[in-house]
Amino acid sequence: MRRALPRLLALSLCGASAPLDAALTSTFQVSATVVAGCLVVGGASNYGTLDFGTYPALSTGNVTTALGGTTVTLQCTPGVSLSMSVDAGQNSASGTRNLKRSSGASLVAYQLFRDAGFSQGLGINQNVPVTYSNPAAIKLPVYARAQLTGNVPAGSYTDVVQVVLTF
Numbered sequence: 001m002r003r004a005l006p007r008l009l010a011l012s013l014c015g016a017s018a019p020l021d022a023a024l025t026s027t028f029q030v031s032a033t034v035v036a037g038c039l040v041v042g043g044a045s046n047y048g049t050l051d052f053g054t055y056p057a058l059s060t061g062n063v064t065t066a067l068g069g070t071t072v073t074l075q076c077t078p079g080v081s082l083s084m085s086v087d088a089g090q091n092s093a094s095g096t097r098n099l100k101r102s103s104g105a106s107l108v109a110y111q112l113f114r115d116a117g118f119s120q121g122l123g124i125n126q127n128v129p130v131t132y133s134n135p136a137a138i139k140l141p142v143y144a145r146a147q148l149t150g151n152v153p154a155g156s157y158t159d160v161v162q163v164v165l166t167f
Contacts, residue, residue, distance in 0.1 A: 036076075036077040036080045037076070037077055037080065037167065038074055038076035038077070038138075038165065039074070040073075040074055041073040041075055047142075047163050048140070049067070049068060050066075052099075052110075055148060057152065057154040058150045059150060060148050060150040062146070062148075063145070063146050063148060064145045065143070066142070066143045066144075067141075067142035073137050074139075075135060075136050075137070076135045076167060077135065078135045079135075080167045081129065082130040082132070082167045083165070084127070084130050084163055084164065084166070085125050085128070085163070086112055086124070086161050086164075087125055087161055087162045088124040088161070089159040089161040090159055091107060093107065095124065096109050097109070097110055097111065098110070098159060099158060099159050100157060100158065101156070102155055102156045103155060106152045107157075108152060109147060110145065110147075111146075112142060112143070112144055113144070114141045114143070127166065
């Protein structure tokens with residue numbers, strides 16, 4: 001019986017409640033929403049300059065130019081559909097964009113296009129798609145053509161148009 005007692009004691013000690021290793025597990029959710037969009041690199045608000053250059057007052061014929069100078073670069077979320085529209089400018093008359101002489105009322109009519117071949121007009125407030133291959137470096141495709149008539153006073157002629165980008 002002496003041998004049974006140590007065994008009973010050992011069994012009762014093993015059956016006693018010992019602290020258990022506590023492992024608490026749970027989960028939580030992580031998420032984000034990416035919204036398609038575009039931004040102007042550098043935060044500039046001037047999309048560039050259309051500069052026809054300098055011509056003698058008696059010049060006639062078409063002169064052309066493309067948006068250049070300090071052209072702003074846009075960046076868009078890949079796959080975003082970007083479009084632009086350009087208003088009539090500050091000197092429009094009868095549905096025509098015009099450059100206006102800085103001192104006086106003389107006008108030189110001009111047209112905007114969205115291709116270098118001057119075959120795709122960019123009408124007043126017409127919403128047109130902007131295609132791009134690199135979403136990190138988008139430049140606005142704007143080209144201009146003016147008709148010099150040879151009968152306008154010499155001077156500096158300017159206009160300002162507003163571009164609206166939508167995506």
